[in-house]
Amino acid sequence: MLCSWSCKPSGVEPRSQGGSCTKLVPVPRGTHRGHLFHGFKKPPVLGADFLRLGKRARTLCIEKPKVAVLSALEMVTSKIESTLHAAALCKMADRGQITGGEIDGPLAFDNAISVHAAKAKKIASSVAGRADILLVPDLEAGNMMAKQLQYLAGADAAGIVLGTRVPVVLTSRADTVRTRLASTAVMVLVAHAKRAPGIR
Numbered sequence: 001m002l003c004s005w006s007c008k009p010s011g012v013e014p015r016s017q018g019g020s021c022t023k024l025v026p027v028p029r030g031t032h033r034g035h036l037f038h039g040f041k042k043p044p045v046l047g048a049d050f051l052r053l054g055k056r057a058r059t060l061c062i063e064k065p066k067v068a069v070l071s072a073l074e075m076v077t078s079k080i081e082s083t084l085h086a087a088a089l090c091k092m093a094d095r096g097q098i099t100g101g102e103i104d105g106p107l108a109f110d111n112a113i114s115v116h117a118a119k120a121k122k123i124a125s126s127v128a129g130r131a132d133i134l135l136v137p138d139l140e141a142g143n144m145m146a147k148q149l150q151y152l153a154g155a156d157a158a159g160i161v162l163g164t165r166v167p168v169v170l171t172s173r174a175d176t177v178r179t180r181l182a183s184t185a186v187m188v189l190v191a192h193a194k195r196a197p198g199i200r
Contacts, residue, residue, distance in 0.1 A: 022170075024182075026156055065133050066131050068128070069089055069090070069107065070141075071107070074107055101133070104127035116129070159179075160187045167188075169183045
């Protein structure tokens with residue numbers, strides 16, 4: 001899985017946008033090679049984030065990433081702000097304001113990664129059950145989800161920050177040597193891809 005969420009500006013990000021803390025998390029018992037979790041900002045700012053994530057997904061051999069915008073439920077309601085953000089992002093994608101992948105939401109975690117759950121809830125979507133990127137509502141959700149997968153599902157994880165002027169590896173003080181090496185390896189791939197024409 002690739003997992004990512006917003007970070008506060010720290011001096012290494014471009015002035016116009018904050019960085020995106022990102023986790024690549026392959027789950028041993030899962031059917032996916034990985035997901036990218038990303039904690040989102042307000043929809044207009046996230047448009048640039050989505051393009052950035054799409055480029056990095058292609059760096060990791062996901063040519064047209066499927067992006068699930070997560071919330072607590074699949075229905076749009078004014079009572080849950082993250083469902084409104086998801087609806088806005090999908091409309092932006094419909095109008096061509098966001099390109100580089102397929103996006104759908106709001107989706108709950110189960111129907112974002114499980115085809116069975118999506119069918120049970122009668123969700124007709126090319127993204128539901130097949131998501132490569134999980135866009136989580138905030139830093140707290142992304143951080144907890146990534147660590148739950150690591151400690152409860154035995155997943156490995158590689159942590160980096162996207163959108164910075166220089167390569168940044170993001171690890172926890174409790175991370176293993178394996179996780180630290182994986183994080184460094186992913187950042188090398190991303191840094192190499194940034195040198196290619198059209199990748200920023």
